[in-house]
Amino acid sequence: MSRYGAFQIGGGGVAAVLLLFPIILPEIKIHLAIEILIFALLAVSFNLLLGYGGMLAFGHAAPFGVGAYAAALSCNHLPGMPLLVTLLIAALSGFVGALFIGFFCVRLKGAYFALITLAFQMFLFAAALKWRSVTRGDDGMGVVRPELYLPGLGSISLMNIHNLYYLTLVLVVVGIVACYLFLRTPLGNAVMCMRENDVRASFLGYDVFLTKLTVFSFAGLLAGLAGGLFVLFQEFVATTAIDVNRSFAALLMTVIGGTGHFLGPVLGAIFYTVFQDWISSLTKHWILFVGILFVIVVMYLEGGLISLLKWERIRVWVSGQKE
Amino acid sequence: MVILKLDDLFKDFSGLEVLFGVSLEIIEGECHAIIGPNGAGKSTLFNIITGIYKPTRGRIFFLDKDITSWPAHKIARMGLSRSFQIINNFPRMTVFENVRNAIVSRFQRRFDWTSFLNRSKEITRESDHMVNLLGLTEVRNIPASELSYGMQRKLELALTLARDPVLILLDEPTAGLNAEETRIFVELIKQVTEGKTLVMVEHDMEVVFNLADRITVLNYGEVLATGTPNEIRENEGVKKAYLGRR
Numbered sequence: 001m002s003r004y005g006a007f008q009i010g011g012g013g014v015a016a017v018l019l020l021f022p023i024i025l026p027e028i029k030i031h032l033a034i035e036i037l038i039f040a041l042l043a044v045s046f047n048l049l050l051g052y053g054g055m056l057a058f059g060h061a062a063p064f065g066v067g068a069y070a071a072a073l074s075c076n077h078l079p080g081m082p083l084l085v086t087l088l089i090a091a092l093s094g095f096v097g098a099l100f101i102g103f104f105c106v107r108l109k110g111a112y113f114a115l116i117t118l119a120f121q122m123f124l125f126a127a128a129l130k131w132r133s134v135t136r137g138d139d140g141m142g143v144v145r146p147e148l149y150l151p152g153l154g155s156i157s158l159m160n161i162h163n164l165y166y167l168t169l170v171l172v173v174v175g176i177v178a179c180y181l182f183l184r185t186p187l188g189n190a191v192m193c194m195r196e197n198d199v200r201a202s203f204l205g206y207d208v209f210l211t212k213l214t215v216f217s218f219a220g221l222l223a224g225l226a227g228g229l230f231v232l233f234q235e236f237v238a239t240t241a242i243d244v245n246r247s248f249a250a251l252l253m254t255v256i257g258g259t260g261h262f263l264g265p266v267l268g269a270i271f272y273t274v275f276q277d278w279i280s281s282l283t284k285h286w287i288l289f290v291g292i293l294f295v296i297v298v299m300y301l302e303g304g305l306i307s308l309l310k311w312e313r314i315r316v317w318v319s320g321q322k323e
Numbered sequence: 324m325v326i327l328k329l330d331d332l333f334k335d336f337s338g339l340e341v342l343f344g345v346s347l348e349i350i351e352g353e354c355h356a357i358i359g360p361n362g363a364g365k366s367t368l369f370n371i372i373t374g375i376y377k378p379t380r381g382r383i384f385f386l387d388k389d390i391t392s393w394p395a396h397k398i399a400r401m402g403l404s405r406s407f408q409i410i411n412n413f414p415r416m417t418v419f420e421n422v423r424n425a426i427v428s429r430f431q432r433r434f435d436w437t438s439f440l441n442r443s444k445e446i447t448r449e450s451d452h453m454v455n456l457l458g459l460t461e462v463r464n465i466p467a468s469e470l471s472y473g474m475q476r477k478l479e480l481a482l483t484l485a486r487d488p489v490l491i492l493l494d495e496p497t498a499g500l501n502a503e504e505t506r507i508f509v510e511l512i513k514q515v516t517e518g519k520t521l522v523m524v525e526h527d528m529e530v531v532f533n534l535a536d537r538i539t540v541l542n543y544g545e546v547l548a549t550g551t552p553n554e555i556r557e558n559e560g561v562k563k564a565y566l567g568r569r
Binding site: 181182184185186187188189190192193196197199200201202203204205206207208210211214 | 373394395396399400404405407411412413414415416420423424425427428432433434435436437438439440441443482486
């Protein structure tokens with residue numbers, strides 16, 4: 001079996017499973033699957049910065065939360081707004097938010113960059129908490145899922161969890177594929193130059209500031225979309241959408257899954273969400289176990305969980321012998 | 324034609340004065356070496372020309388444009404390319420990818436997000452041409468960080484040349500190479516920079532006298548002398564600075 005053939009079979013299998021999930025899984029698990037999809041998009045956008053741009057952003061909840069609040073506000077205050085436009089607003093809000101934050105941050109490097117992005121996220125968190133007339137503070141805002149109108153299909157109710165699952169699946173896959181294709185363009189390559197050696201890149205004519213700002217904003221766009229989907233899924237938004245735990249969840253998922261592979265963060269999101277779901281049903285101190293897991297991965301599994309799935313390992317495992 | 328003109332450059336680092344009024348003209352097609360004892364200000368001069376530092380006073384003209392205080396990437400886009408004394412490449416990318424980064428920049432495709440990089444035939448062709456020209460064919464698909472030191476020096480040269488620059492600044496291109504490697508490397512530099520304008524900082528006098536058409540001697544931030552290799556060899560001031568003779 002060739003490598004390419006294996007990928008085709010594997011990809012087809014994954015696609016089939018994703019499409020059949022609502023049929024084979026009980027409803028409560030579909031909720032979990034939707035959550036995984038949303039966090040997979042968030043983690044992939046985070047890894048665009050960390051794994052490809054070499055930018056450790058501690059405040060990735062900022063564009064996520066901005067997208068979430070934008071979606072909630074537009075649902076509540078602009079009745080009749082088509083759902084897809086609402087999600088577009090969420091994504092664009094994430095983009096604009098990241099553009100603004102990035103303008104001040106991307107000139108910095110390492111710990112300074114990380115901490116200033118965190119500072120901006122904390123600032124937005126404080127705004128969400130205190131600006132009660134708009135955000136209702138920590139009480140949060142309820143959101144009624146609008147109906148999805150598709151030409152030719154008419155209105156589709158998203159109160160049916162299966163429909164919501166498929167909508168989320170399509171948008172998340174579009175986002176992740178866009179990310180993948182972006183990385184294959186010359187601009188995506190320029191982003192990797194930033195990670196490898198931004199000083200050298202500037203002497204080759206690359207505008208470091210503009211390149212980093214672009215990828216930071218693009219990651220914000222995807223995070224904003226994830227935030228919009230999250231509100232749609234939860235039918236609720238509160239400060240938890242933009243708090244520091246959200247930022248670190250994105251970081252933990254990405255690092256646990258593996259930053260060195262494009263699908264590492266997806267695996268991380270699956271593992272983190274399922275693990276959290278399982279362990280939090282056993283103990284309320286689940287975050288402790290997530291922390292232990294993180295330490296183990298960082299210390300003993302440098303490439304993250306995805307490195308366990310390397311083609312060489314699978315081949316050895318399947319054929320039962322080493323070359 | 325004068326390509327690069329330095330006009331009375333001063334630089335001090337919060338009180339530590341490194342350059343005192345350096346003026347210099349680089350003429351098209353020449354190979355101009357800048358030499359001088361340690362601490363003479365050679366590297367600072369390079370860093371000011373290429374936009375790492377801003378001069379405290381004085382102006383820099385490149386192709387008749389005032390580029391003083393321009394950011395590095397804009398100066399690079401004008402066609403001024405520099406190499407580095409230390410290894411300075413993209414470590415986890417292969418040799419080919421390293422060179423390709425420079426070629427993408429040459430074709431002004433740095434911000435292109437509408438096409439796939441590996442589908443661009445001209446970029447691939449030009450990158451491979453450069454890899455072959457510098458004798459890096461065998462290590463084409465090896466990450467830069469895994470190359471031997473000598474190969475990394477070649478890659479450094481490839482990155483500098485790949486953008487087809489108007490003016491090439493080489494900062495100690497043979498630093499760290501042994502005598503034999505240096506000899507081969509000098510031949511390579513001669514071959515690949517033929518007809519181009521070159522400014523180099525170099526400590527190895529054999530390299531300097533082998534390559535340079537003109538030499539400028541810096542000492543304590545001032546130009547001591549400028550002239551052909553023979554003139555410099557005979558210059559009393561230079562002898563004094565280098566050998567301490569009276």
